[in-house]
Amino acid sequence: MTFPKRYLAVAGLLAMVVGIQQLTALTGTAYYLTQLTMAAYYSLLIIGLCLLMGYTGQLSLGHAGFFAIGGYISAALTTHDFSAHGDTLLLGLMEKTGMLMHRQSLYGEPLLNVHPWPACFIAIGMAVLVALVLGVPVLRLKGHYLAMATLGFGIIIYRVVLASEFFGEADGISEVPAFNLLPGLSVNGDFAFRVTNYYIAWGLLLLGLVLLLNLIHSRVGRALRSIHGSEEAAEAMGVDTSRYKLYIFVISAAFAAAAGSFLAHYNGGIGPSEAGVMKSVRYVAIVAVGGMANLWGALLMGVLLNFMSLRGMFGTYDDAVFGIILILIMLFAPRGILSLRMTNVFRARAKTPGE
C-alpha cells in the first residue's frame, strides 16, 4: 500500500482546520483563533505525552518541566542582552555563524540576542539532554516510583525557574521577540498575523502528528505496543524495552520543549505557572480522557479542553475541573471517553477489573 489510510484522516483534519478558520472569518469570530493557536501548541505536548503514556505505559508528571525548559531557554536567550559578553569566544563564534541578532530595545538601546532559530534548537537540545540524563535511571522505575520521580523533577524545574534571576524569578520573562521562521512567516502575537500564526501552529501540530503516526505504525510502534501489553513477554521476544522507553521519553520531551519554545514566542513571554505541577497533572488528565493509547483522542481532547480552559469557561474552578475529569475518567472509563457508549456506562464496572 503506497498511501496508508492514516494520511486520509490527517487530510480530513487539515480540511477541518481550514474549515474552522474560514468559519471564524465568515462569522466574524476570528478572536477564537488566538486560543485555538495556543491550544494547538499545548496539544503538541499532549500527543508526545500520549505516545509515552499510552504506548509505553510510563506515567510522567514532569512534562510541564520539559515545556518550561523549552519555553524558558528560548525566551531567555532571545531576550537577554548579551552585549556585555560580546567579546567572549563562544559569542564571537556565534556572531560569525550568524546565530546572534542585533536589535533595539523599546528605548532605542542596542541589544544583542541569540537568534530564535538557534535558541529554539538549543532549547530542544537541552530538553533532550535532560530527558536522557533523567530517563536512563528513571525509566527503570515503575508505577508510584516513576510518578514521584517525574513529579520531583517537575518541582525542581519550577523551583529553579522561581529562584534564578536569569529566568525572571516570579515575574517570568516578557517582551520575547517574534520568531521569524522564514521571511514573511513569523511567530508572534500580533493581531495582524493571527491567521498566519493559526496555520503555523496547526501546521506544526499536524507535522508532529504525522511523525508520531508513522512511528507507531513502524517496527518501533509494534515494539512499543508489545511493551505496553506485557513488558516481560516483549523482553523475552528480544525487544530492547529499556532502549525503546528511553527513546520515546526523549521524543516526548522534545515535543514538549518545541511546544514551549513556540508558545513563548507567540505569547511574547512565559511565566513560572507554565512549569507548575498542576500543568503536568492537566496534561496527564487530557491524555487519560483521550484514551491513553489513542493519538487522535489525545489530540482532539487536547485542543478541546485547552480551548475551553483558555476561553475561561471553567472560571476559578479551572484546576478543579481537570481534577474531577481525571478522577471520573479513571473510575469509570480508563480506556478514555471515546470508548464510552451509552450502554457501556452500565457495563463499565464489569469490564474494568481486567484493566
Added chain:
Amino acid sequence: MDSSLFLQYLFAGITYGIIYAIVAIGFNIIYNTTGIINFAQGEFLMLGGMISISMLQFMPLPLAIAVAVLVTMLIGALIEMVFIRWINNPSVLRMVVITIGISILIREAALHVWGESVRALPYFIGSAVTSIAVFGTRISPQVLIVIGACSIMVLGLSLFFRYTSLGREMRACSANRRAATLCGINVKNKVTLSFMLSAGIGALAGAVMSPITYTQYDNGTGLAIKGFTVAILGGLGNSLAAVAAGLILGIIEAFSVSFLPLAFQDAVAITILLIILFLRPHGLFGSSEAARLKEF
C-alpha cells in the same frame, strides 16, 4: 559554625524530620493494607491545620484540634468509600492517577473555603518570641511540642499494631489479603480504617506544626513529596525506619540552608529521592529481596 547555631539547625532538622516521618508513616499505613500510595497524604496535614484554625473561633485549642482530627478522619474514610472501595484489582497507574485527582480536589476545595492567605494556629505556650534554654541554646517550646506529639504518635502506632487485636488484623491484611479474609477479617473495613488512621495522624501533625510552619491551601504537595522521599529512604512499608529516615532528611535539609539558597531547599529532598530511587529503591534499611516481591 558555633555550637549554639549548630544546635539551632539540629532542632529545626529534627522538627521537620519528625513531621516528614509522620507523613511517611501515613503513606506506609495505607500502602501496607492496599498497596496504594495515597498522593493525597499531604493534604491531610493541610486539612488538620486549616480546620483547627477555623474551629479555634468557637472553642478552646485542644477541642479545636480534636475536632479537626475527627473531621479529617471522616474525610479520609469518605475518600476510601467513594473512590477506592469498589474498584476491584486496580492497576497501579490507575490508582496513582485517582489519588492525584483526589489531592487536587481537596486542594481546590480548600482554596475556595480558606482562600490563598497563609494562616497559623497561635503558639500553644507563650508567643512566637518565648524560648527556653536547651543544651546552651534557646528554642521555642512549640518545637518541643511538635517533637513530643509526633514521638507519642509513632510510639502509639507501633504499640497499636503490635499489641491490639485490631492492629494485628490490619497487619494480617497487609501480610496476605486472601488469608486474612479466610480468617474472617473484614479486609475492606480495615482498609477504610487505614485511611482514617493516616488521615488522623496527618491532621494532628498538621495542627501542631501550624504555629511554626504556617498553613496554606497548597502545603500538601511539598509535604507529600518529602514524606514519600522519607518512606522510600526507610523502605516502603517500614514505619520505624521511616522515623530514622525522616530525621536524616530533616537534618540534611536544615543544614543545607547554610550553603545553599533557601529556594533550593526543596530541591535537596527531591535530589535525594531521585538518587535513592536509582541506587537503592528498596530503601536504606530494607532488603532488596523483600522489595522484589512487592509490585512497584
